[in-house]
Amino acid sequence: MTKRVRAAEALGVRVNETSLEVLRYLNRSGRPITAAVAEFCEVTGKSKASIQSSLRALTGEGLLEIHHRYLANGGRLENEYEVTELGSQVIKAAAEEAGKASGE
Numbered sequence: 001m002t003k004r005v006r007a008a009e010a011l012g013v014r015v016n017e018t019s020l021e022v023l024r025y026l027n028r029s030g031r032p033i034t035a036a037v038a039e040f041c042e043v044t045g046k047s048k049a050s051i052q053s054s055l056r057a058l059t060g061e062g063l064l065e066i067h068h069r070y071l072a073n074g075g076r077l078e079n080e081y082e083v084t085e086l087g088s089q090v091i092k093a094a095a096e097e098a099g100k101a102s103g104e
Contacts, residue, residue: 011090022054023087034079065082067081
């Protein structure tokens with residue numbers, strides 16, 4: 001079981017370390033990105049089920065928006081992920097918390 005991120009609780013949301021790692025990865029460019037769950041698994045070293053659970057939790061908390069994409073013939077494309085303003089605040093708060101913990 002992963003630990004919760006206390007900085008997120010101050011903002012009224014519950015996020016665990018795995019979800020925060022996914023959120024940081026999605027926010028790396030500062031704009032919506034297109035990716036497959038397999039890419040998150042590769043980057044984080046977590047299982048597909050763990051990543052899917054994190055994505056559900058992040059959308060449920062309002063930290064992430066997922067835009068499903070389709071071809072004209074109905075075929076599925078990779079989803080587009082967009083970190084919300086609240087999600088950006090959680091990332092910033094967690095970074096500040098980590099800085100304090102390391103004595104910076």
